[in-house]
Amino acid sequence: MDEDYSAGSQDAEREMTRLWRTWRTVFEMLQDRGYEVTEEEVQIPLEQFKAKYSDPLGYPDRNKMKISARPTEAMLKKYTPLPSKTNPNPQPECGTIYVEFCPDVTGVGTKQIRAFNHFVDEQNFHTGIFISQTPISPSAVRLLSGIPGRFCEHFQEQDLLVNITRHELVPKHVLLSAEEKARLLERYRLKESQLPRIQVSDPVARYLGLRRGQVVKIIRKSETAGRVKQADCERASGYENATVETDQVGRPLPSVGPEFRSGQGRSGPELNEEITKALQTSNSAFQNAPTSLSSPHKLSSASGT
Incomplete structure (x- = not known):
């Protein structure tokens, strides 16, 4: 009993x-x-x-x-x-x-x-x-x-x-206002249809509740020292990956490489897979963990991501 x-x-x-x-x-x-x-x-x-x-x-x-x-x-x-x-x-x-x-x-x-x-x-x-x-x-x-x-x-x-936006593999996403979006299009002389796209099912798009036509700025550190990559993504059902690069003071760098234009950048399906693996690892660790946890939002392991 x-x-x-x-x-x-x-x-x-x-x-x-x-x-x-x-x-x-x-x-x-x-x-x-x-x-x-x-x-x-x-x-x-x-x-x-x-x-x-x-x-x-x-x-x-x-x-x-x-x-x-x-x-x-x-x-x-x-x-x-x-x-x-x-x-x-x-x-x-x-x-x-x-x-x-x-x-x-x-x-x-x-x-x-x-x-x-x-x-x-x-x-x-x-x-x-x-x-x-x-x-x-x-x-x-x-x-x-x-x-x-x-x-x-x-x-x-x-x-x-687990809050995926706190994970080290997930870059910072900032939603742009309509005014900021208009300035972006004017600055780079783009049509809205030329903006990169992000999947509706993207974990961060769901987390932020993004809607079709909204634009987010994705900020991440580049593997090459001293550069920051900023990607402005429009939510859509398809996926097309691209990025706008600037240096540390915001000056545009040369145009993006073909690996982004062809949709092979890591902010898309590959990143989704990495996050899914990290979440699975976290859930597995949680199942075997004691009931008292001191850090509720930190992934216990991100091996293989």
């Missing part, structure tokens, strides 16, 4: 610790997107998380785990289109976000997504994030994008167990 209770207690402890890591990554993601979240919410201690979101048996109570956040002034400015003749007073294309953790372990499909969509629409949220423990059905995925004027996304808890 005591052995069963001890095993159950350890299972509850382990599940709470895993969910705490996911919870913190969600708040980091909201913060990185530009929503109003406090540092106390981002850095919530494990014991405080247990006290607030566990049931009487010590297991997570996902029915309590709901988040809403408003965009900051900086985010509103960044998501406001440029004025045009047809739209002289454009409004920000963002708003309050709602995050829900699904309590169902199995059978997550259209029933749960319909309820989620209804709540997002009824409460007039601009964006919704549905987080489940298991994959959802293909029909449920299609249903997520079925509300006009709303942006709904889906993540599995294990997708957010």
Whole structure:
């Protein structure tokens, strides 16, 4: 009897610790997107998380785990289109976000997504994030994008167990405003169709909630000392890799090499594979780790990446 209770207690402890890591990554993601979240919410201690979101048996109570956040002034400015003749007073294309953790372990499909969509629409949220423990059905995925004027996304808890943007292999991504995008096109004399593209399924594109037509600046250190490569990527369904190189004071360097033009740069599928391997290594290490972890966001191993 005591052995069963001890095993159950350890299972509850382990599940709470895993969910705490996911919870913190969600708040980091909201913060990185530009929503109003406090540092106390981002850095919530494990014991405080247990006290607030566990049931009487010590297991997570996902029915309590709901988040809403408003965009900051900086985010509103960044998501406001440029004025045009047809739209002289454009409004920000963002708003309050709602995050829900699904309590169902199995059978997550259209029933749960319909309820989620209804709540997002009824409460007039601009964006919704549905987080489940298991994959959802293909029909449920299609249903997520079925509300006009709303942006709904889906993540599995294990997708957010580690914040991939904190990994050393992932360069810094900075979303450009419409004004910054226009200046970029003018500076390099480019058409929008000539900009490099990033896959919709790219892990960082999903993390930042990028939409088609938005442009991000990717900043990384070059293997050649003293240079920084900046890639401006437009989200699209295909993948085409390129980069704009500058020196340390921002002067353009010679045009990019063919390895980027041909789509062989590491910021694409190859990087996705590296991140996936790192996450698998991290998850494997976590399964065998003690329940108390001191560094919830650092990958324990990145061998082979």
